[in-house]
Amino acid sequence: MDKIERLHSVTQFNSKRGQVTLHPLVSVLDQSKSSPIKPYRCLSEIYIIFLKDLRCEDFQYGRNTYDYQEETLLFISPGQVFGFDSPEEKLVQPVGWALVFHPDLIKGTSLGKKISEYKFFDYDVAEALHVSESERLIVLDCFRKIREEMERGIDKHSKTLIISNIELFLNYCVRFYDRQFITREPVNKDILTKFESLLKEYFQSELPQDNGIPTVAWCADKLNLSSNYFGDLVKRETGISALEVLQAKVIDLAKEKIFDRSKSISEIAYEMGYKYPQHFTRLFKQRVGMSPQEYRFAN
Known part of the structure; x- marks a missing residue:
């Protein structure tokens, strides 16, 4: 599969999966509610974080025996290519959860100024974060709070609260990666x-x-x-x-x-x-x- 699509918006990401867009610059998706999608590869112009079980068909992570065996977080930043190939061109059911947000959401904010400090956005797939069950629950709680803010409708507080919860989530990921470096000593x-x-x-x-x-x-x-x-x-x-x-x-x-x-x-x-x-x-x-x-x- 040689063609690489450009993924330029949150709405495009949601639409491909048959899900509605509650906010034009950010989305939290329960992928079990997504429509099956054709295999494809994308050049992303947005930030994407996948939380998923490694038994899914679309990404290969190379988990090792010293990693937790529950679920995995994979981070994608603008300018990166992601996706999967399938020789049979069969439809694949997305699984797990996805947090996506456009760079415009955080421009001019404290998170926008420090986003480059979260170096795990530039890690390879084999260096993904494998989370424990307790860590998984923390991640889902952060996702839930972001989702609730989007479901409330946009007001003058929405952006601040959504960004604060994204930053909280990323800071937890820093802690989780520190733990993973220890378990991989x-x-x-x-x-x-x-x-x-x-x-x-x-x-x-x-x-x-x-x-x-x-x-x-x-x-x-x-x-x-x-x-x-x-x-x-x-x-x-x-x-x-x-x-x-x-x-x-x-x-x-x-x-x-x-x-x-x-x-x-x-x-x-x-x-x-x-x-x-x-x-x-x-x-x-x-x-x-x-x-x-x-x-x-x-x-």
């Missing part, structure tokens, strides 16, 4: 070990001279993770950013090379992947407290 530590090995192998090869210093995005891709998820994982496990971990590794490896006095500091910088040696010297001094040349003669 064994596999997270394995990822950090692989990260360490990846960097070691990279700097033992000719890649630095050809490609320069590896980026966090490159490392995440090699570990089959999204950049945001990888960054959050490293931060939670180490207390520092993935970039800082990467820079620390660069400095540790550079310290070993600096003791080889047959090479100039510039030669070492080029070997490490720096196009401009002064950038290497600046980073080294920031992290070590002295220049590479001073470090060489102080040890």
Whole structure:
């Protein structure tokens, strides 16, 4: 299925599922009441959060044994492609719940200013949030409050209360993801070990001279993770950013090379992947407290 539709409005999302639109900029749907839909893929221009059982046919999440087995939250932000393919073109019954809202709903609000801080909107499908039964009930309570506000009709308080409940829901999701990172601690530590090995192998090869210093995005891709998820994982496990971990590794490896006095500091910088040696010297001094040349003669 090559064609990708553009999903530009809440009304379009509701209509495809045969449900009415109570508010033009936000909707909460009980998907069991939706009409069956044909398989399709969409480029979304709105925010979508699905709460659904993994036994549904439309998305594959790759749940692991350390995750809760109840239901899963999947977050989609404007600019992302989502959907599913079916070779038989058969109709599929949507399941679970969906919260959708247009970016215009939160423009100029506190949520609009901080929406980018909810990095899980940019996680991959395999990094979705698996919720416990108690967490699921909290999610549904937030959805219920949003739905009740829409059913009251639009007044001067509607927008504030709807946005407040969306923000409350997203803040709960931050808590739930923190819990999931904890329950995934064994596999997270394995990822950090692989990260360490990846960097070691990279700097033992000719890649630095050809490609320069590896980026966090490159490392995440090699570990089959999204950049945001990888960054959050490293931060939670180490207390520092993935970039800082990467820079620390660069400095540790550079310290070993600096003791080889047959090479100039510039030669070492080029070997490490720096196009401009002064950038290497600046980073080294920031992290070590002295220049590479001073470090060489102080040890």
